Amino acid sequence: MEILNKAVSIDTANGKADALEYRAWTLLYYYRDYEGVVRDVNLIEKITGNTYNSCWGEPCGFHKGQALYKLDNYDEAIATLKAVNAEEEKLGFDSTDNYMIPFYIGRCYYKKKDYTNAILYFEKALASVKQFPEAYYQLGLIYKDLKNDEKAKANFELAKNYINYSMSEPYVERIDExxxxxxANQLQP
Structure with missing residues (x-):
C-alpha cells in the first residue's frame, strides 16, 4: 500500500487517476476502507471530469455505491448506483447486464425497511440472473419480516437450491456471499 500511495501521489500530481482507480478498488475489496473508497472515487471524478470511470474493470461508481452501503448511507448509495446505471445506458450498455447494481439498491431499500422497493430491485437482479442465491436469501428475509412464511420459505429454498452458484466476482462474494x-438457519422452524 505504501508503494500504491506513492504512485497515487505521482499520478494525481500529473492530473492522472490510473493508480487512484486501482487504489479505490483495493480499498474496497481488500482493506474495507469504505470512507477511503468514497474519497478516492470523488477525486477520480474530479480529475477525469467524468462521472463514469473504470476502477480495475468495474465502474468506480459501483465501488462507491457499495462503500456507501457499507457506511449505512443508503440514500446516497441508491443515488450513486442509479447514476451508474443511467451512465451505462447512455454508453449503450444493457442495464440488466450489471445485476449487482439492482442487488445493492435492493440491499439499501431493505436496510431502510422499504420492502416494496427492495423486492422490486431484487426481482430486477433476478430477471438477469436466475441462479442468484444472495438475492433469494434477501427476499426470504423480507418476506420473513413481512410475516409471509410461505414466500419466505420459497425464497430460502431457492437460495438453498442455487447455493453452489457463484456471483462470479470473488471480491464481491467476500462482502455479501x-x-x-x-x-439452513432460516429454514428451521
Missing amino acids: IFEYMV
Missing part, C-alpha cells in the same frame, strides 16, 4: 448454514 451467503452460505448453506445461513439458509
Whole structure:
C-alpha cells in the first residue's frame, strides 16, 4: 500500500487517476476502507471530469455505491448506483447486464425497511440472473419480516437450491456471499 500511495501521489500530481482507480478498488475489496473508497472515487471524478470511470474493470461508481452501503448511507448509495446505471445506458450498455447494481439498491431499500422497493430491485437482479442465491436469501428475509412464511420459505429454498452458484466476482462474494448454514438457519422452524 505504501508503494500504491506513492504512485497515487505521482499520478494525481500529473492530473492522472490510473493508480487512484486501482487504489479505490483495493480499498474496497481488500482493506474495507469504505470512507477511503468514497474519497478516492470523488477525486477520480474530479480529475477525469467524468462521472463514469473504470476502477480495475468495474465502474468506480459501483465501488462507491457499495462503500456507501457499507457506511449505512443508503440514500446516497441508491443515488450513486442509479447514476451508474443511467451512465451505462447512455454508453449503450444493457442495464440488466450489471445485476449487482439492482442487488445493492435492493440491499439499501431493505436496510431502510422499504420492502416494496427492495423486492422490486431484487426481482430486477433476478430477471438477469436466475441462479442468484444472495438475492433469494434477501427476499426470504423480507418476506420473513413481512410475516409471509410461505414466500419466505420459497425464497430460502431457492437460495438453498442455487447455493453452489457463484456471483462470479470473488471480491464481491467476500462482502455479501451467503452460505448453506445461513439458509439452513432460516429454514428451521
